[in-house]
Every structure is written in C-alpha cells, then in structure tokens.
Amino acid sequence: MEGFIHSLSVIFQPVNILLNIAGMFIGILFGALPGLTATLAIALLVPFTFGLPPVPSMILLLSIYNGGMYGGSITAVTIRTPGAPANAVTVLDGYQLALQGKAGIAISISLIAGTIGGLFSCLVMIFLSPPLSRIALKFSPVEYFTVALFGLSAIFAISGRSLLKGTISGILGLIISTVGMDEILPIPRFTMGIRDLQTGIPFLPAVIGLFALSEAFRVIEKGEVLTEITAKIGRILPTWKEFTGTVKETIRGSIIGTWIGMLPGAGGAIAAFMAYGESRRASRHPERFGKGELNGVASPEAANNAVTGGAMIPMMTLGIPGDTVTAVLMSALIIQGLQPGPFLFRDHMNVVYPIFSAMILSNLIMLLMGFALLPLTSHLAYVKKDVLVPIIAILGILGSFTISGSLFYVGIAVFFGILGYILERYDFPVAPVCLALILGPIAENSLRQSMIMSRGDVTIFFTRPISLILIILTILSVGILIYRQKKGTFISEG
C-alpha cells in the first residue's frame, strides 16, 4: 500500500501529467482515424521514449493505448466507420443514434462506459497481478514453454478471415524469429553472412514496418479518400436517466472485457461483440438493439476499454503478451532494461506501482479530454491522407533509425513494410507475424532448456500440473476457435 501511495507522487509530477495528456491526444487521434490504430501509434512512438526513464515512457504509451480504444468509437458513431476492429459493433447502435441527431450522446456514453471499463480492469489488474507473479516465480522452463505455447494460441484468434492463412503467417514469424546467433550453441543461424543479423531480427523496426509502413503502402494504393460527415453531433451530455440506464450494461461489459483481455489474443473486438451479445440477450427489449439503443454502445465500449487492464496482466506477470499491443508495450519495457515477468514484481516494484497508477490516471484524463475534445474529434475524418501518409512513413523510418542509429534498422523496417503489405494484400494477416516474433525466442529457448533438463523426455510437459493445465487450455482454446470458424461464428481481431 505504501508503494502504491508513493506511486501517486510520481504520476502527479507535471511532466508525467503532460505525457499522459499528450499520449491520450495521440491515442484518440490515431484511434479515431480509420485504418490507424493504437498499435501503430505505440510502435511509432516507442523510439521517442528511449531518452525517457521507464515510468514516464510507459505513462505515454499506456495513455495512447487507452485513448486509442476510445477514439475508435468516434468515427464508428459519426461516419459508420470504426476506427479499429474493437469498435466495429459500436456502429450498430451508435450510427443509428447519430442519424437520430444523438451522435454527441452516443460518443459521451461510449466515453463514460469506456472510462468505467478501463478503471474496473485497472483495479482487477492491481489486485490480481502481485499474487499471480508470486506463483510465476516458481515457474521452470517447462512451465514457461507451455505459457508461451498458450500465448502462441492467440495466433488463431488474430488470424483474420482464415485460420489457415493466419497460422501460416504465425509460422513465418516463428521462422523469422530463429534468425541470429543461437542462444545455447554459439553459432549463427540463417544470417546469410550478414553480420548485423547475428543479433537477430530487431523487433521494433520489424513492427514499425509491419504496421506503419505497410499501412502507408495500403493507403497509397487506395488513393486519396475523404469521407463526408452526415451525422449531427447534437447534445453532448446525456441526461441522468440516460446515464443511469446504461450503468448495468457498462458493468457487464467491464467484467466481460477484463476477462477476455486476460486470454491470449482475444482482444477488444471479441470482448465488444461478446458484451453486445450478452447485453442484448439480457435486455427486456432486445428488439431495440440495432435501432439506436444506448446500451448497445455502453456495453461494447466498456468491454473494449476493459481489455486494456486485462491484457496487461499476463504481460506484466508472466512476460507473455497476449496480443500485438501488449507485445509492443513489452518491447518498450525491455528496451528500458526491464524484463516483464515475475522478476519485475520482485525487483522493480518502484516501476510496477507507478505503471498501475498511471493507467488509472490515464482513464480519468481520457474522460476529461474526451469531453473537451468531443466537438473537435468528431471531425477527424477530414484529416487529409496526402499529408498523413508521408508523415507516418517518415516517422516510421526515422523512428527505426533512432533506435540504434543504424541504417540496418531502417532496412529492416522497409523490408517488413513491403512484406506486411504483400501479406495483407493476399489476406495473410500481419498480427500473427508480430506476436510470433516476440514469443518465438521465449518458446524455443524454454523448450530446449526443458529438453536438456529432461534429457529429451517430452513427457515432462505432462507430468507437471501447471504445464498440463496450460496444455489442456491451449488445446481447448484452439479447438473452440476452429469449431467457431467452422460454425461461422468466428470474430477476429485481425
């Protein structure tokens, strides 16, 4: 408790509040611009955080994460275009409300519900993370391999329209992750004589290429597109009755979102769709859903914001990111010299508590800034792409250069930009490549260490209880996803 109180003095330092506000602004902006995501904003901004100490850099990145989740709902309501997949279901009722002249109320409810969802998941994260990290301290490579395997099962969830193509993308990412010097025997693998490749494929330039440059190439292919806003913003603040009418579904969405966030790869879109479905099922008037029901906005928006805290739990306590955003956040921590996982809780509580507190503050800032910027942000779709795309490309390339001051990193970003564009053009999702790049080395090294420990006996994974449970969970989650895709009820983050 003492550490938590101390963390408040850290996050309320003027610089940290400014970083929180700046991050929130960037997050809302990127979230609201269709096609741009919080992941892209975080990947672009990570190189800027090198000069900052760990806590301020995480404050900036986490507020982008939160802001991005909310920002996507603005264009979902005003122009029927979700800023991110997590806001897709908000279109159903949000746009109907906008057509009724209630776009302002719909966005406000999304903002309030998102804040409640975010705060709820932060509390769960704060209470659940320390005990989970204490359990994780007892993990051996055997458990780590099965945790990584469970994390890799997220590839199926972020596979987009085709599980087969998503899995191929994931395996491609895993193969790429084996490039570099072997960690057990000092021999180079697949380096093709290029000395820079001996340290492996650098994660951040690869992610910048996969998300930022490939997105720039995609927009260039589509050409200059401007969307007209047809909806009226109208009244901004909801009435007390309108607000209280959404509280129950906001709580429902928050619980679903936090739970889904903790599962690998499930993410905001699945949480939002599940919350919407549950709210509709529980409603006395399900026929109102899809026709401008406020609960149809509150529930999914609470859920997708609640995913943020939930997704941070496995990343912080086990060092296993469940999705692309947390993978990039994890790399930002690693660059700062902090390895996410149980040892972070044992050795760096001075960093962990401020991160937790910053997430709470970030949600409150989101509420204030969301209301303050609402009249402005609703016009974000007017941002001209002929300026935005070159800015993204330049920031991506220069960001990659800043990481090490080496043009090799720029080359990696450009290579992955082209690779990402080609993959997506032919319906191979890039998110599995990204997840595999960060989980691949963890999975391989723990697998090999386990094999050395057991002298090649694979039954070691089935004789330890935690490892066995994780294998069963992995099989179950993959099985359910395959079943749901066959049944046609598959919702994907990709």
Next chain:
Amino acid sequence: MKVSEILASILGLLLSIATYWGTLYFPKFPTPLAGPDFFPRLLAILLAILCLVLLFEALRKRKPSPVGSAEEAKGSKQTFFWRVILAMGVSILYFLGMRVFGFLICTFSYFAFLMLLMQSKKKILKTIIWSAATTAVTYVTFGMVLRATLPMGSIFR
C-alpha cells in the same frame, strides 16, 4: 482456383525447403530435441504441411471465394497498384540514398514524392511547404532533441 494462393503456397513450400536445408548445416547436439536445428526444422515441416493444405484448397476451388482478396475487389474498387510499387522503390532508395545524399535532401525528396503520389490533383506549392516543414521538424526532433546522429551525406564531406 485462386492464382495468388497457389503462388503463396509454392513460395511457402520453397521457404520451408530452404529452412530445412539450412538446418542440415547446424552442428549436432547431444540431446537431439534441444539442438539448434530442432525448432526451425519443426517449423519448416509445419509450414510445408500448411502450404500443401493451402495449395490443395486453392486447386479445389472452382470459383473465386465470396470473401475475396484485394485482387478480386479490383472490379468494384479502383486501386493504384503502380503507386505502391513506386512508393516501395522510393522507400528503398530513401534508405540507400541517405548515406550518400544525407538526411535533409533525402527526407525532403521522399516526403514530396509520397505526397505527390497521393494527390489526384498535384498541388506543388502545398507539397513543397509540407515537405520543407516536415524535414525541418524531424531534423530538430531527431537530430537535436533526441540527439540521433543523422547521416549528413558522403557527397558533402
């Protein structure tokens, strides 16, 4: 039958063969499942199996899938594939040219080229102003604030 999927599966098969081939040159390890060749070899086999499934599915398809790729959407939506090829080429040139011509010239030219590529009606003055402003802002941010050693170009030495 989707030509793009057939091509992708063949490329995937070639990659899996190359990966497997590469592992043959790795030294042997006392515990075979813990050697440097085990994991990439396993991945190469998995990739080959999945690519064969993709190839089989692509060959089995009689007509294009309703959930199609960008290739199939070409008829309904106008796309500018040539622009992407140009943008990719210029991105590679930007990366290669920075060492020779330096950050300032390359960034200005790269930004201006991408802007012009995006515009249906070319706005030269706007492009020049934005390119100059962005180059200046990025130079100050990266070169002065973040203190990155930006390449000044070998021709100016």
